[in-house]
Amino acid sequence: MGVKLLLANDGVEGIRYYDTYRKNGGYTTAEKALKMSQADIVEEVKKSGLRGRGGAGFPTGMKWSFLAKPEGVPRHLVCNADESEPGTFKDRYLMEFHPHLFIEGLLISSFALGSNRTYVYIRGEYSWIPDILNQAIAEARNAGFLGKNILGSGFDCEIYVHRGAGAYICGEETALIESLEGKRGNPRMKPPFPAIQGLWMRPTVVNNVETIAAVVPIIAMGGDEYAKIGVGKSTGTKLMSACGNINKPGVYEIDMTISVEEFIFSDEYCGGIKNGKRLKACIPGGSSVPILPANLLLKTAKGETRMMNYESMSDGGFATGSMIGSGGFEVLDEDQCIVKHTMTLARFYNHESCGQCSPCREGTGWMYKILKNLEYGHGKLSDIDLLWDIQRRIEGNTICPLGDAASWPVAAAIRHFRDEFEWHVKNPEESQKRNYGLAHYADPIHVAATA
Amino acid sequence: MNFDLVMSETPKFKVTIDTISVEVPAGTTILNAARMIGGDVAPPTMCYYSKLKDSGGKCRTCLVEVSKGSEKDPRPMPKLVASCRTTVMDGMEVKNITSEKVLDARKGVVEFLLINHPLDCPVCDQAGECDLQNLSYEHGTEATRYEFKRRTFEKEDIGPYISLHMNRCIMCFRCVFTADQLTEKREHGILERGDHAQIGTYLNKALKNDFIGNVIDVCPVGALTDKTFRFKNRVWFTKPVDAHRNCSNPKCCGHVRLWMRGDEVFRVTARKDEWGEVETRPDGTPGWICNECRFEKKQTKDWVIEGPALIPRSSVIAQGHYVGTKKTPVLIDKVIGKEPQYQLNIHDISDVNKPEIELSKIAGPAHSDDFNK
Ligand SMILES: Cc1cc2nc3c(=O)[nH]c(=O)nc-3n(C[C@H](O)[C@H](O)[C@H](O)COP(=O)(O)O)c2cc1C
Ligand code: SF4
Ligand code: SF4
Ligand code: FES
Numbered sequence: 125m126g127v128k129l130l131l132a133n134d135g136v137e138g139i140r141y142y143d144t145y146r147k148n149g150g151y152t153t154a155e156k157a158l159k160m161s162q163a164d165i166v167e168e169v170k171k172s173g174l175r176g177r178g179g180a181g182f183p184t185g186m187k188w189s190f191l192a193k194p195e196g197v198p199r200h201l202v203c204n205a206d207e208s209e210p211g212t213f214k215d216r217y218l219m220e221f222h223p224h225l226f227i228e229g230l231l232i233s234s235f236a237l238g239s240n241r242t243y244v245y246i247r248g249e250y251s252w253i254p255d256i257l258n259q260a261i262a263e264a265r266n267a268g269f270l271g272k273n274i275l276g277s278g279f280d281c282e283i284y285v286h287r288g289a290g291a292y293i294c295g296e297e298t299a300l301i302e303s304l305e306g307k308r309g310n311p312r313m314k315p316p317f318p319a320i321q322g323l324w325m326r327p328t329v330v331n332n333v334e335t336i337a338a339v340v341p342i343i344a345m346g347g348d349e350y351a352k353i354g355v356g357k358s359t360g361t362k363l364m365s366a367c368g369n370i371n372k373p374g375v376y377e378i379d380m381t382i383s384v385e386e387f388i389f390s391d392e393y394c395g396g397i398k399n400g401k402r403l404k405a406c407i408p409g410g411s412s413v414p415i416l417p418a419n420l421l422l423k424t425a426k427g428e429t430r431m432m433n434y435e436s437m438s439d440g441g442f443a444t445g446s447m448i449g450s451g452g453f454e455v456l457d458e459d460q461c462i463v464k465h466t467m468t469l470a471r472f473y474n475h476e477s478c479g480q481c482s483p484c485r486e487g488t489g490w491m492y493k494i495l496k497n498l499e500y501g502h503g504k505l506s507d508i509d510l511l512w513d514i515q516r517r518i519e520g521n522t523i524c525p526l527g528d529a530a531s532w533p534v535a536a537a538i539r540h541f542r543d544e545f546e547w548h549v550k551n552p553e554e555s556q557k558r559n560y561g562l563a564h565y566a567d568p569i570h571v572a573a574t575a
Numbered sequence: 576m577n578f579d580l581v582m583s584e585t586p587k588f589k590v591t592i593d594t595i596s597v598e599v600p601a602g603t604t605i606l607n608a609a610r611m612i613g614g615d616v617a618p619p620t621m622c623y624y625s626k627l628k629d630s631g632g633k634c635r636t637c638l639v640e641v642s643k644g645s646e647k648d649p650r651p652m653p654k655l656v657a658s659c660r661t662t663v664m665d666g667m668e669v670k671n672i673t674s675e676k677v678l679d680a681r682k683g684v685v686e687f688l689l690i691n692h693p694l695d696c697p698v699c700d701q702a703g704e705c706d707l708q709n710l711s712y713e714h715g716t717e718a719t720r721y722e723f724k725r726r727t728f729e730k731e732d733i734g735p736y737i738s739l740h741m742n743r744c745i746m747c748f749r750c751v752f753t754a755d756q757l758t759e760k761r762e763h764g765i766l767e768r769g770d771h772a773q774i775g776t777y778l779n780k781a782l783k784n785d786f787i788g789n790v791i792d793v794c795p796v797g798a799l800t801d802k803t804f805r806f807k808n809r810v811w812f813t814k815p816v817d818a819h820r821n822c823s824n825p826k827c828c829g830h831v832r833l834w835m836r837g838d839e840v841f842r843v844t845a846r847k848d849e850w851g852e853v854e855t856r857p858d859g860t861p862g863w864i865c866n867e868c869r870f871e872k873k874q875t876k877d878w879v880i881e882g883p884a885l886i887p888r889s890s891v892i893a894q895g896h897y898v899g900t901k902k903t904p905v906l907i908d909k910v911i912g913k914e915p916q917y918q919l920n921i922h923d924i925s926d927v928n929k930p931e932i933e934l935s936k937i938a939g940p941a942h943s944d945d946f947n948k
Contacts (some may be wrong), residue, residue, distance in 0.1 A: 291768070308765065313632040313660050479746060479765075479772035480633050486687035489770040493723045510720055517683030520654045521635055 126379040127353050129341040129361045130218065130225065130334070140256065142263035145224035151269055153344040157232040158277040160343075165236035169339060171347030173359035178204055178295075178332030179410060179450040180525075181434055184339075190319040191237060192327040199327045201239035202304065203230060203336055205246040206288055206295035210411035210472060211452030214363035215333035217375040219246070219253050222337070223260035227283065229336040231269060232343055234281045237329055242283045245300050248290040257285050292476035296524050297330040298322075299478065310478050311524035332450075334363055354380040358433035362448070364393075368406075368455035371395035380433035384408070385422050387432050388455060401457040404562050405541075408437055409449025411469050412529035414536030415462070416446050417565035427571035442536070458562035462544050463555075466537040467495035473530035484527040487518040491534055498545060501552035508545050512538055541565070588665040592616055592639075593673045593910045605658035605669055606637055610850065614906040617850075618671050619681070619710050621688070621795050622747035623659035624852055626861040630752050631659035634745065635684045636710060640677050643668035655680055673910060678714075685714045690721040691770065692796075693742045701797030703810040703891045706851060707745060726770060733763070733776050736788060736802050736870050741773050744798035750774060750790040757863060758784035774798070785824065788869040792845045792853055803870050804842040810834065811891045813841050818878035820868065827865035828856050832884050833875075840873045849887060849903075 128134070138144035145151070157165055170185025191199060207215040218226055234242045246254060261283050264270045272280045286304055288294045294303045298312035301323050322328025338360060342350045351359045358380040367373045370388065372395035378387065387393045388403065397403055403418045422430055425444035430436050437448045456465065470492040479485040491514050497503045515531035522528070538545060543563065548555045587598045592609050593616045599608045607625070609617045618639055623631030631637075637659045641652040646666025655677060658669070671677055689711060696702040728741035746765075751774070754763050766775040791799050813834040822829035834842040845864045848854040856862045872878065886893045887903055907915050 293768075313657075474769065477769035479767075479769045480748075482634050482636075482684050482687045482745070485746065485770050485772070486690050490687075490690060490721065490723075517680060517687075521638060521680050521683070523632060 127361060128377050130337050130363060131377045140221060140223060142224060142267060150224050151228055153340050154228050154231050154269060155275060157235060157343050158275050158279065162236050162238065165232065165343060168347035169342055172342040172350040173357060174335065174338055174342060175434065176332055177334035184331065184335055188237060188329060191329055192320045197326055198240065199238050200323045201234050201237050201242045202323060202328055202330045203244045203333060204295060204297065204300060204330050205244050205333045206300060208247050208292040208295050209450050209452055211365060211367055211407065211454040212410045212450045213365045214375050214451055216250055218333055218337055220256060223256050225340055226333060226337050227260055227264050229339045230283055231281060233336055233339050235279055240280050242281060243304060244283060244285045245304055246285060246287055248288045254285045254287055293478045293526060296526065300330065301328065310480050313523060355433055356435050358435060362451055364451045364453050366394050366453045369398045369401060369457035370455045371398050378432055382432050384430045384432055397457050401459060402562055402566060404458045404460060404565055405456040405462065407454040409447045410452035412532055413447040413449040414442055414532050417540045419566055419569050420444050423569065425569065459559055461559045462537055462541040463499050463548050466534060467499045469533045470495050477526060481523045483518040484522045484530065487514050488530045490514055498548050501556050503549045505546065505549050508538060508542065588663050590663040590667045590669065592669040593671050595909055599663060603663055605639060605661050605663055608663050609658065609671065614904040615672055616906055616910065618658050620659060621706055621710065621745060622749065624749050624793055626853055627749060627752040628756060630749060632657045634747055636681060638677060638680050640670040640674040641667060642670050681714050685711055688745050689715065689719065691726045693725060699797040700800045700805060705797060706795035728773060736866065737791060738800050738802050738805065739774060740798050743796045744774055745796055746772060747795055749793040750799055753790050753793050754787065757786040757789055785865050786863060788866045789845065789863050801842060808836060808841050812836065815884040815886060817846060817881040817884045820872065820878050822865060822868055824865040824867065827868055828862045829868060830862055831864055831868055833878060838875055840875060843869045843872060
């Protein structure tokens with residue numbers, strides 16, 4: 125069993141409610157934090173090495189220390205609970221089953237950052253969760269952990285839950301801020317960054333739900349202790365949303381020291397591939413990160429065992445590696461069609477582009493249409509190169525990273541599964557009746573001997 | 576007098592764009608620095624509009640490469656940046672037309688802008704003064720790789736004066752900013768998202784503010800056109816003259832451009848500068864005009880005519896004329912460090928063209944007689 129920090133109380137009956145949470149040691153960390161200085165809390169978070177769990181993996185302590193503190197201007201903590209990346213559902217699990225852990229994290233973080241009004245921006249489709257959160261907020265307020273002069277510390281804090289209207293782009297932090305201000309959720313041009321001018325042009329920190337929750341164990345055990353869990357720059361624990369063709373889909377807390385193979389095949393986690401099928405491919409970190417064929421997923425190009433952590437997952441760059449991203453772990457078995465899968469993702473990004481900048485607005489739709497042709501047997505060989513060209517000209521040339529997120533899956537699919545695309549073109553009729561199958565995608569990779 | 580103090584009030588930054596250096600006040604964008612140099616060194620723009628707050632950053636045609644961040648931090652920037660929204664640093668080095676990456680990305684942007692464009696220039700009133708035509712001509716390719724049905728919308732009349740062809744819109748947001756910033760009450764915005772986003776007045780509400788006509792001038796394409804001019808004439812058959820009147824609207828500058836044929840006024844627009852933007856008046860304010868001047872004053876007697884407008888030589892509008900065209904500075908020799916080699920010199924093969932004859936000095940359309948003199 126790995127270390128459990130966020131899901132330590134998983135399965136405890138009634139942990140959703142204040143009394144049970146309190147009995148199990150809840151809010152003692154908040155009591156401790158409110159006696160610390162703000163700078164010390166930030167320092168502990170820095171020492172912990174915590175990296176943002178929303179996808180980009182930016183060091184949280186560093187983000188907090190960038191927050192501008194002009195005299196007389198309110199600052200805000202905004203929690204990103206928009207969780208719309210296909211394959212990612214860990215924030216939902218935390219909010220639904222451990223709302224008080226989340227609120228304790230929000231309280232400690234708000235105190236550290238000096239945010240008297242903290243917002244939780246939650247995706248509209250999670251329609252039942254705001255009620256859970258609001259109930260927990262009310263309980264916390266009754267117990268004196270929210271409101272005015274919390275525990276006599278002189279610190280005031282209110283938490284507001286705001287529902288989005290169903291747009292993936294509102295998970296991008298500046299689009300989220302626009303939407304929270306009541307405007308159309310278009311990403312802003314950066315700079316200025318939210319740390320300087322965010323919500324209502326005030327200094328703002330935007331953090332993911334899991335990031336905020338992780339602050340509780342960090343303050344409880346101390347940053348140095350937290351940093352001892354995991355390896356290298358992958359400290360602490362990470363929640364993985366495992367889904368696809370596996371026996372046990374669900375949310376798992378890992379301490380980033382296990383291998384990908386163990387994660388997929390051990391009974392403690394995914395429990396192996398469903399129906400005794402073979403592993404073909406996997407998107408290890410949410411739909412935006414590059415897909416990897418089985419062989420590159422389990423071993424790096426250097427022939428080392430690939431581990432479930434930031435460094436190992438990105439070993440080899442985009443040529444042979446991928447990213448941990450938001451932790452949406454999607455497993456594909458030998459019966460899955462990569463072309464169809466890529467098309468589905470392209471449709472998603474086409475649908476979710478905000479339409480502000482030309483490459484993303486026009487390019488995402490174009491890629492989807494070409495992939496649709498390929499999938500339904502109307503493709504040409506030149507379409508594959510055209511797709512490559514389109515994604516290349518979107519990537520890096522857009523306002524926000526959604527353009528990159530739309531390009532990477534297409535690029536990775538062509539990079540690793542080009543022969544499957546070609547097979548679709550050359551066998552238009554057969555490709556409508558059967559899938560390409562596993563082919564050579566699990567074959568051991570030849571590793572050049574090092575001198 | 577303490578010169579140091581004077582200097583420190585407005586720090587100047589040196590920036591080098593395509594090997595040509597300029598000194599600009601801190602806070603200047605790369606684009607505006609490049610415009611000070613002029614010519615080919617200025618990146619093309621489709622969404623930036625200096626008179627509109629918050630404009631720019633969207634179309635991505637003005638992307639440039641920053642090969643040296645600044646004197647203090649010489650690292651190059653990892654991605655191409657929108658020159659209209661990136662401010663210069665001291666010692667910055669920028670590549671525009673000297674960067675392969677930029678030219679390739681720009682080609683991509685032009686292709687993206689065109690895949691859903693109807694290419695109905697033959698029936699579009701904007702033809703001849705369209706930024707998208709110019710952009711495609713300079714940076715596009717001759718054929719499209721797009722093989723799908725183009726996105727279409729119904730044509731809409733928004734109010735008595737303005738017609739909206741959403742099919743031609745490139746989502747530059749300029750009209751939205753104009754409606755937002757020039758009128759008391761915003762009357763239109765963007766509906767929907769992604770590639771089905773559209774400019775909308777919401778429930779077909781008419782745009783009826785006094786200054787709403789300016790959206791026609793800011794629209795870089797033929798998406799918003801003047802209904803009082805629709806299909807009446809090709810712009811290059813009309814003759815632009817500058818004129819003014821004493822307009823009673825205090826916010827209207829009253830200085831306009833009349834597009835005439837003979838004595839007939841076909842169209843009234845604001846005066847535009849060399850970047851295609853509404854010009855800055857001598858008092859520093861933008862020369863926006865009111866609806867009355869634009870749509871209702873179509874008689875020569877309504878106006879005090881000042882004389883022919885200055886039109887860039889490269890514009891098709893200059894073809895039928897005429898005294899006073901304006902030459903765009905040619906900097907290519909400076910940028911590449913040598914005289915460019917042209918594949919064809921028109922004067923080598925033409926019997927008519929005589930390089931020593933200055934076309935801009937000829938009043939009216941050039942005639943072969945002009946060359947026989
Ligand atoms: C298109 C797009 C969608 C995003 N969606 C989410 C999301 O649903 N949840 C999230 O936490 N971060 C999302 N992000 C990342 C946020 O912009 C931001 O980096 C993150 O909330 C920062 O929190 P962290 O530092 O705690 O990870 C998204 C980014 C992009 C570009
Ligand atoms: S990259 Fe896409 S989602 Fe992001 S701002 Fe541009 S159009 Fe909008
Ligand atoms: S209608 Fe014209 S000005 Fe308005 S967004 Fe479209 S192209 Fe730009
Ligand atoms: S002009 Fe700079 S992005 Fe459009």
